[in-house]
Amino acid sequence: MGDICLNDVRSTPRRRVWGVSRIGYFGPQGTFTEQAVRQLADPETNEFVPFATTPAVVAAVRAGEVDRGCVPVENSVEGAVPATMDALALGEPVVAVAEHVLQVEFSLLVREGMTLDAIRTVASHPHGLAQVREWLETNLPKATAIATSSTAAAAKEVLAGQFDAAVSAPVAALHYPLTALVTGLGDVKDAKTRFLLLAKPGALPAPTGADRTSLVAVTPNEVGALSNVLHELALREINLTRLEARPTREVFGTYRFYLDVEGHIAEQRIGDALAALHRRCLEVRFLGSYPRTDSEPTVVRTPTTDADFSAAAEWLAAVRRGELA
């Protein structure tokens, strides 16, 4: 296991003090989400509370049972985490106040004495299994893959004797006395998972100049509806960083679109675009404006800087007052 500890990730730690005490996370102990939350918030001043599913984390935030909740939202190999997406779009609103991107690499955890040849069942979260599919086919062709609620739940169940091996986060071996038979697993090198820290709607995080805004939009079922949404962003020079669709669960063939864009709702161009989407869409849900993990400053080009918007608003007001021809 080397010197892996709970806070050991390869990205630069950007841990912040939130001044809150209880933070829920997708558990149990030993998940990647626990690693992420320990990067986001100080374990000395916060209590971390595990929940068995991501909707349970979101529900605890809504109920005020925890002050914040940390959930996985997307993986660079397997894509969106559907349970998180649905929990964010439906029910009482919650908003993201921070994000964290974690490098993802798996260990194959077994009980002492287990050998590769003897493994018949291998368990993990579906996203975990998907990220080692090729390795399993080549190295454990006789093993049946079993989906568990999380990578750490798989380790727990291996310890209980239910399955032979777990595809887990390396840190799971610190919580459950298991042996890492293979480390550094992952069909795709440099895989990453992005996590969100959620809160009840309230004061927004201040703009940093390197922010992301997330939202959900339901477009009318008509020609060009999605193209109009994208056009509202493009004409304000807003960079789209993610676009996902999930069924509305109402009429077959209708979708909710999840959009992530660079920028903060406090910026004129972002506020203006969101107001335009509100006019064009059947439903728009704001999911938060928060600092980006990569801290890459957003380049805002003319004519969409806040100064451009102010100058245009002043000009318009003057024309309306009859002061300019």
Ligand SMILES: O=C(O)C(=O)C[C@]1(C(=O)O)C=C[C@@H](O)C=C1
């Ligand atoms: O099961 C865990 O350890 C999680 O934190 C969930 C999760 C995911 O949902 O993608 C997080 C990172 C890995 O990609 C695999 C599983």
